[in-house]
Amino acid sequence: MKAKVLFFDDIFSDLFRNKFPADQLAWDDNWVSSLTEAFKMAESSTGVSFEIVNCGEIDSWNEVIDKEKPDIILLDLFWPEQAVEKYGDRLRATDVSLEVLPKIREAFPALPVICHTAKPDRELMEKAYEKGATFFVEKVSMSLAEVQVPFVYIVINLLR
Amino acid sequence: MFYTPDRANDSISAESLIERIPIIALGGEDSSVDLILYEVLELLIKHVNADIGQINLLPKGGRIEKVCIIKDGEPWLKKEMDLHLHKFDPSRGFTGLVVSTGKSILVKDIWLQKDTGEPNPFLQLAATMSKKYVEDIKKPVASIIILPIKRGNEIFCTIELSRYRGEQVFSQKNKEILDDFAKRYGPLIMNYVIDIKNRTAVNIAQKRLLNMARLIASNKPVDYRLAVEPYTKLSAADIVMVFFKTGSMYDSSYRLLAWAGEEVREILLTKFFRSKNSILRYDGSTVFPVQGEEMDERLSRFCGKIGKLDGISDDDRQFAIKCFSDIKSYVVTPLHMLGQELGVVILGSRRPKFWQFLHMSPFLSSYSSLLKSFLLNERAIYYLSDFSLKIHNPGFYCLGALKAGIAKSAPQLLNEPQISEAIKGLDKLFTELHDQGKALRWHDKKIHIVNWIQAYINPKTAQFPQYKINVILEDEKTSEVTIMASDEQLETIFENLFSNTVRAITARQVKDYSIIGEINICIKKKDETVEINFKDNGISYETVSGRGSPQISGEMQDLGGSVKIEKKPYQTFLYFPCSSE
Numbered sequence: 001m002k003a004k005v006l007f008f009d010d011i012f013s014d015l016f017r018n019k020f021p022a023d024q025l026a027w028d029d030n031w032v033s034s035l036t037e038a039f040k041m042a043e044s045s046t047g048v049s050f051e052i053v054n055c056g057e058i059d060s061w062n063e064v065i066d067k068e069k070p071d072i073i074l075l076d077l078f079w080p081e082q083a084v085e086k087y088g089d090r091l092r093a094t095d096v097s098l099e100v101l102p103k104i105r106e107a108f109p110a111l112p113v114i115c116h117t118a119k120p121d122r123e124l125m126e127k128a129y130e131k132g133a134t135f136f137v138e139k140v141s142m143s144l145a146e147v148q149v150p151f152v153y154i155v156i157n158l159l160r
Numbered sequence: 161m162f163y164t165p166d167r168a169n170d171s172i173s174a175e176s177l178i179e180r181i182p183i184i185a186l187g188g189e190d191s192s193v194d195l196i197l198y199e200v201l202e203l204l205i206k207h208v209n210a211d212i213g214q215i216n217l218l219p220k221g222g223r224i225e226k227v228c229i230i231k232d233g234e235p236w237l238k239k240e241m242d243l244h245l246h247k248f249d250p251s252r253g254f255t256g257l258v259v260s261t262g263k264s265i266l267v268k269d270i271w272l273q274k275d276t277g278e279p280n281p282f283l284q285l286a287a288t289m290s291k292k293y294v295e296d297i298k299k300p301v302a303s304i305i306i307l308p309i310k311r312g313n314e315i316f317c318t319i320e321l322s323r324y325r326g327e328q329v330f331s332q333k334n335k336e337i338l339d340d341f342a343k344r345y346g347p348l349i350m351n352y353v354i355d356i357k358n359r360t361a362v363n364i365a366q367k368r369l370l371n372m373a374r375l376i377a378s379n380k381p382v383d384y385r386l387a388v389e390p391y392t393k394l395s396a397a398d399i400v401m402v403f404f405k406t407g408s409m410y411d412s413s414y415r416l417l418a419w420a421g422e423e424v425r426e427i428l429l430t431k432f433f434r435s436k437n438s439i440l441r442y443d444g445s446t447v448f449p450v451q452g453e454e455m456d457e458r459l460s461r462f463c464g465k466i467g468k469l470d471g472i473s474d475d476d477r478q479f480a481i482k483c484f485s486d487i488k489s490y491v492v493t494p495l496h497m498l499g500q501e502l503g504v505v506i507l508g509s510r511r512p513k514f515w516q517f518l519h520m521s522p523f524l525s526s527y528s529s530l531l532k533s534f535l536l537n538e539r540a541i542y543y544l545s546d547f548s549l550k551i552h553n554p555g556f557y558c559l560g561a562l563k564a565g566i567a568k569s570a571p572q573l574l575n576e577p578q579i580s581e582a583i584k585g586l587d588k589l590f591t592e593l594h595d596q597g598k599a600l601r602w603h604d605k606k607i608h609i610v611n612w613i614q615a616y617i618n619p620k621t622a623q624f625p626q627y628k629i630n631v632i633l634e635d636e637k638t639s640e641v642t643i644m645a646s647d648e649q650l651e652t653i654f655e656n657l658f659s660n661t662v663r664a665i666t667a668r669q670v671k672d673y674s675i676i677g678e679i680n681i682c683i684k685k686k687d688e689t690v691e692i693n694f695k696d697n698g699i700s701y702e703t704v705s706g707r708g709s710p711q712i713s714g715e716m717q718d719l720g721g722s723v724k725i726e727k728k729p730y731q732t733f734l735y736f737p738c739s740s741e
Contacts, residue, residue, distance in 0.1 A: 011553075020554075024554045027553075027554045027557035027558050027560075027561050028553065028554070028557055030557075030561050030564070031557050031560060031561070034564065078552065078553075080549050088381050089379060089380065089381060090545055090546075090549060091379045091541075091545050091601055091602070092379075093549070118552055118553070118556045118557075119552070119556065119591060119594050119595075123603075140560070141556040141557050141559065141560030142560040142563045142564050142567075143557070143560050143561045143564040144563070144564035144567055144568065147564070
């Protein structure tokens with residue numbers, strides 16, 4: 001079985017990558033590598049072959065989904081730099097994704113969307129579900145594939 | 161001109177005028193001031209058979225302006241003429257003589273060069289005056305009388321009366337009658353006028369502060385154009401330049417608000433590095449308030465820097481440089497507080513050595529102090545959120561990488577209490593700091609909208625006892641409806657609607673005093689939406705700032721609702737989504 005995962009995260013955006021120095025981006029890249037590795041690790045045991053598409057252009061969600069035709073979306077909820085650009089207010093970092101989420105849900109009702117962020121709170125979880133999240137999970141910041149693997153099984157569950 | 165010599169010899173009785181002033185003042189707006197000044201001037205003009213009359217206000221720390229000019233029985237000065245801003249200089253001309261001696265003056269011909277060889281102060285000044293003003297108000301005139309109106313020893317107002325060339329020149333008797341009026345009634349009437357003007361200005365400042373407080377409480381950016389407005393309305397400055405610090409603690413970026421007369425611009429100055437003894441520093445190298453003059457080292461430095469700075473449009477650059485270049489004298493007051501370099505206010509004048517007028521009045525000073533506190537709050541929220549964001553990323557990712565690195569390279573270390581407890585401690589600390597960073601964050605809440613409107617209306621009923629304000633519910637169940645919002649959002653929406661309503665009703669009452677203002681607020685629930693209909697019995701009026709409607713629409717959009725305006729009759733419909741149970 002093959003599955004395409006479209007991963008929307010601010011760390012892939014030019015806005016984010018142009019703002020921070022390379023030594024800081026390394027922590028984010030390490031984490032992404034650990035997650036990608038986890039998907040690969042799970043292939044042999046699950047029989048599912050994953051293709052991961054990384055995207056930081058959340059405003060182009062419609063075109064990207066149309067082009068990539070993913071089986072599932074991972075949506076990071078925290079987009080501070082985009083919030084500065086959009087609202088002039090970094091405090092509205094989660095509004096960027098929460099504004100897009102219902103639009104995805106409306107345009108692609110059957111497409112599973114997993115929302116995640118580091119250290120979330122109840123209010124954010126409630127809002128994400130209210131706006132159409134299929135699953136909500138805390139982002140585990142430890143950049144170790146073994147630790148990220150359980151996340152892959154949640155993805156498989158939603159793909160069934 | 162119809163000249164009545166008998167009447168011109170009587171003393172002036174202002175009793176009936178003084179009785180009417182409190183009634184005229186009821187409106188408490190600029191229009192009331194105009195009406196009182198018009199009546200005062202008309203009384204004097206009629207009494208001494210003048211052709212033209214003028215009233216000038218010159219309070220220290222307030223607006224120096226020509227407030228009323230009547231020519232041939234008609235008001236001549238119009239709002240858009242902007243004469244008070246850079247043409248009227250009370251320290252020069254014949255008015256300058258009155259101000260310096262404290263005595264009234266009678267000049268038989270203002271255009272005549274004196275035989276004594278002393279220069280004619282009006283002729284010295286005439287070339288710098290507005291051409292229209294000279295053409296209409298000065299050219300036809302020969303004799304004038306200028307009266308000082310005093311508060312103690314301070315002259316805070318002058319009244320000037322003129323007769324056309326060809327008419328009989330003013331007599332010493334005319335001057336004595338006017339002096340008598342000035343002494344008996346002048347301070348009383350003009351104090352009243354200044355009091356109403358101050359009340360209007362206080363209302364403006366209070367609204368700006370309230371607006372700013374709401375924006376900060378909603379985690380929204382401060383509207384800096386509104387924040388500088390009181391400096392333009394409550395000071396003698398005709399050029400106001402305010403620097404607001406922006407960006408992170410380590411940035412050297414400023415938002416420059418430049419105001420010159422009718423135009424205000426907001427210009428972002430990125431990488432605007434401060435000089436050693438810059439007024440933008442808060443290191444004790446500068447003693448405030450700073451006074452300066454035309455193109456001194458400081459102003460030249462600002463112009464030089466802005467001239468070379470990247471990231472500003474040529475148009476903005478030229479505007480800012482022109483503002484600085486036009487300043488002949490200025491006073492700088494800091495907005496710095498608690499070690500934070502928040503910015504400075506530069507009150508500038510096109511008049512040289514105008515410092516004594518440019519220093520802030522006690523009220524403007526209080527406004528500035530409150531503005532400082534608000535700016536500090538805004539900065540504190542910014543820094544705190546920055547703190548939280550940095551803990552979020554790279555903080556957690558960094559810690560995650562550290563844990564992963566140990567787990568991969570030396571997993572046994574994780575079993576050692578020294579290491580595992582230290583990592584746990586760091587994780588706990590980061591989580592705590594992350595949450596604290598989110599502490600000053602805006603939250604909506606479930607609000608019983610009918611109760612909220614009633615609580616909002618109650619103080620309004622006390623404030624406007626002359627209005628009938630009705631809250632009408634479709635049925636009893638409507639009172640139970642809740643919406644998700646914050647107090648500040650609802651205040652912004654209803655405060656805007658209410659201000660518009662007061663203007664609409666006042667516009668109608670100016671035409672017909674017998675009208676009683678009525679406001680009807682009808683609330684009903686339609687499916688999952690609350691509809692609020694806001695209607696009054698006013699008429700259309702001149703738009704004040706044009707910011708109200710976009711603010712209402714913006715807030716309604718943020719609340720997931722919408723707004724609709726119907727013109728005939730004028731009414732506003734607000735649609736709020738009901739909150740889920």
